[in-house]
Amino acid sequence: MPRRSRPLTTVVATVALAFTVLLGGCSSVVSGTAAADPSPQPTQGPGADPVAWVDKVCGSLIPMLDAAQKTPNLAGVNDLPTIKKSFSDYLGAVLSGVQQGRSQLGSVGSSPVAGGNETVTRIDGLLTQFEQSLGEAKSRVDGVDPNDVNAFQGALTDATTSLGKLSTSGASLGDTSGYVRLNKAAEAAPNCQRLGR
Template identity: 45%
Template sequence: MTRTARLAAATAALGALLLGGCSTTVTGTPGPDPAPAPTEGRGSDPVAWADRVCGSVVTFTRSALDKPDFDSVPDLAGIKQVLSDYLGTIVTGLQQGQTQLDAVGRAPMTGGDEAVTRIDDLLRQSEQKFAAVKTQVDGADTSDPDAFKATLAGAQDALEKISTPDVLAYLAEIPRANRAAQKAASCQQLASLAPPA
């Protein structure tokens, strides 16, 4: 058989397969793929992913919004302690948020991993800044009212300059993540809270 004849025969056989289809009958009933859906990355549930991302800042946000009550504190030492405890709770919340964010896993959509990195960077920066303010408060001299007042004023000024991550805004920049966030319980919870001051 010549090369041309072999090529023609192969082409005819291929055509028969494509046009005639498979003649083998497969028994059984169709069913879903038994392989489990991935828990992260492509093919994973975007709502579950968004829920984990939003959940990473809920603890910190709640801590920041639970403002200390100074009305029942009798002296400057008490004010210092209450403020230090409040700042410590925020720092702990930021640390917990970083741990939770580390466990979020790869995003199921383009741009999601970059949003997580952005949130993580701000959580780390915020933790360092809140910790620095706590150190400043802890070092305040309560025996000198004027010096203590100046320390508190400096602490307040530093707190006002701290930028915290706006997770919902970052997710809103990614259409698929935004749709997922609207269905995620932690994101809805976050949306119901005012941003931390």
């Protein structure tokens, strides 16, 4: 017996009923007004603002930079104990700035963009080297007898060399050029711009 085709209206009605059942189960009316997600944006890792994050990274270098720029004015000072104290205080201030920077760097958290974590590791490694060499230079200056001119001059030369290394290595601390998104974030971050100047 040949199969009878169903009338078109029956097929359409069946399809319409299926859609009504499917859509009816998925649609509902929610009362109230739309609002932003009350959860705050994360400060680190995926979803965090790269500019705010990298600004904290660059900000960790500011204490060292500020301290390093406050060189003692020893023009016309001939008293070696005064020179020793001034230079020791200066080294101590820069060392403290490095230590403060390392502490701040340790609290920035994970990077929201590629290359950030590697950059933080590199910066922390350099700051660790600075901390060690500045600590050694300060200890040498503090331990030298300022009346022993040759020893005192050697201690000052060593300390100046340590500061020179800090200055040379510091030029590459904020280099993010290998990471496009991180570099763009650094270009917009106020602390990174300050370092660039």
